[in-house]
Amino acid sequence: MADDAQQRSAKRVRQPPGRSDFHTKKSVGNDNGYQINSCICKPYQKTRTVDRMIKLIALALTWSGMALMYLTSPNQRLRSVPLHRSHRWLAAGLLLPAAALWIWAEGIGAGISGWLACAMLSTLSLPVLALFARKGAAS
Numbered sequence: 001m002a003d004d005a006q007q008r009s010a011k012r013v014r015q016p017p018g019r020s021d022f023h024t025k026k027s028v029g030n031d032n033g034y035q036i037n038s039c040i041c042k043p044y045q046k047t048r049t050v051d052r053m054i055k056l057i058a059l060a061l062t063w064s065g066m067a068l069m070y071l072t073s074p075n076q077r078l079r080s081v082p083l084h085r086s087h088r089w090l091a092a093g094l095l096l097p098a099a100a101l102w103i104w105a106e107g108i109g110a111g112i113s114g115w116l117a118c119a120m121l122s123t124l125s126l127p128v129l130a131l132f133a134r135k136g137a138a139s
Helices: 002-011 048-071 087-106 108-138
Strands: 025-029 035-039
Touching (some): 048 087, 087 108
8 A cells, every 4th residue: 555655656756847958857667666866968068067167267367467457557556657558458358258158157137246246356366466466575
């Protein structure tokens, strides 16, 4: 009697509304007649390693773009003379693909938020690094 109830509940797989066909479940039978749910993975599905690499590349692009923006500022303290203003175009050329990678990895809302947070933290960390670099050079 209990086996019949388990078998009926194992066969019935209900999809929650709004779930993409990326994660649809497929019932597969095994040796004892019960059905097991397995995930159907499409070939373009991102793996965790690729997703982490994309985020790391986006982080590096964002940080280097904001570093270039900081180094072109007349108020920067890491160099004695700031970089020429034309380097800001290179910084923009690094920041736009970084934003696209963040959006591709996380989705539109989380991607823009992650990109802006990363840009903000790198913008705040560069003057602090300059302060510690000047203190280290003075002592």
